Amino acid sequence: MQRLFAAFAMALALSSLPALAVVNINTASQEEFVALHKGLGPAKAQAIIDYRKAHGPFKSVDDLKHVKGIGARRLEKLRADLTVGPPAKVAAASPAKGDAKATAPVAKGEIRPVADAGRK
Numbered sequence: 001m002q003r004l005f006a007a008f009a010m011a012l013a014l015s016s017l018p019a020l021a022v023v024n025i026n027t028a029s030q031e032e033f034v035a036l037h038k039g040l041g042p043a044k045a046q047a048i049i050d051y052r053k054a055h056g057p058f059k060s061v062d063d064l065k066h067v068k069g070i071g072a073r074r075l076e077k078l079r080a081d082l083t084v085g086p087p088a089k090v091a092a093a094s095p096a097k098g099d100a101k102a103t104a105p106v107a108k109g110e111i112r113p114v115a116d117a118g119r120k
Contacts, residue, residue: 025064026052051067
């Protein structure tokens with residue numbers, strides 16, 4: 001019975017957590033902005049979109065302060081749920097210049113052994 005109660009309490013606690021989605025302010029629709037549930041109504045969401053159309057993409061989330069009706073307090077409430085683009089991609093290590101096999105195209109279905117630089 002205690003396990004059942006604990007499971008129910010845990011489920012209830014998790015259901016009250018906010019969504020973890022992040023909205024890209026350079027591509028978001030009015031509906032996406034309104035879905036944040038943090039003080040952005042349809043009018044304010046449309047103001048962001050209108051500003052974006054008139055001035056081009058936002059360079060940072062801080063640029064929202066230029067939109068009429070978005071002040072420092074509202075910006076701080078929204079900051080964690082907003083982004084200006086996709087997460088930065090990690091650059092893949094490039095193969096050594098002398099390694100012709102690493103730069104040659106791979107045929108479909110071809111399996112290549114992984115070079116072990118630590119062993120000789």
